[in-house]
Amino acid sequence: MGRKQAYTQAELLDTTKRLLLEHGYDGFHLKLLSRHLHGARSTIYQYYGNKEQIVAACMKSVMMNMLESASLVDESDCMKALEQVLRIYIQESAFHQLLGSINKINTADAPSAAEDLAFVEQSHITLKDQLSRLFARAQQQGALRKDVPLPILIGVFFNFINTPNMLGIPTAQWSRHLFDIWLNGARE
Template sequence: MGRKQAFTKSELLDKTKQLLLKHGYEGFQLKLLSGNLVGARSTIYQYYANKDEIVAACMKRVMENVLRKASAIDQTDCMIALQNLLTVYLEEADFHQLLGDAHKINTANSVAAANDLEFIEQAHITLKNQLELLFVRAQEEGNLNTSIPLPVIIGVYFNLIDTPNMMNLPTPEWSKLLYQMWLGGAGRD
């Protein structure tokens, strides 16, 4: 009878995310990961073949979570939906920057990593489409200044995600402040 695994796939991905946020893609190594998990390093290979598969799976998991939360938002009032989406994005703001490293993942030797990155790309398209529809509705309903081109309004909105929370406010409160600031600059007088 085999020895019970000391960590689950979910725990492995949780620790991967934590270490990626702390050390970045380049600083993340399987030796570092195994040193932060209770159990044999070989257990990692029961789930993933290499670093790139683990990182891609971690990124996919984050995107699945963002997609799930974004799709659950009531879009009846487009302005409230935009504020709620900002909160969803801010919850993963740190990881958002790491998604920029997705191009560093070697997919040549891993179908799993390639599939996960394809999922991430499709998720970005889905989220982009959701936002564009909300922004168009907001402008059509007179909630946004039509003299400002929509790509500018959207670009500034997205840059809110990277705004440092120097006040260390809880995410919902921080999101509300950023949204108010954004809308004050893009809203109608």
């Protein structure tokens, strides 16, 4: 008799995410995943048929969490909303870099992976729309410079997301520092 299933689909996706962040897409494989789970390797196949399906499902899971968090942002004060959105993005900044591997995922034999990746792409559009809406309102209200085109303001904002937290401070504090620098510059 084989080992009994000892992990849930959520635990499987969490472990997948951690290993993708540690090893990248190319270094991730199901044998590696099974070594980090307490249970039978065959349990992975009860949920997903191959690497492409599990990686796509992991990406979808992360995007679902980001969408949920972003949908809870109170947009009545656009500057506070932008700060909250920055925090959400910073919390997943390492995983965001892995989304660049999306084009490596072969979906020809994995229709569920294709569906999950389509969801990820649509989610990007939804998040971009929210961000564009907040930036436009902030600029219209005079909270942001009108002499700087929105794509530049948004581009600089996004660059802050990938700023390494060399101090190791909590995400909320780190994102507050970055937002302050983005908004006010580095001068005293």
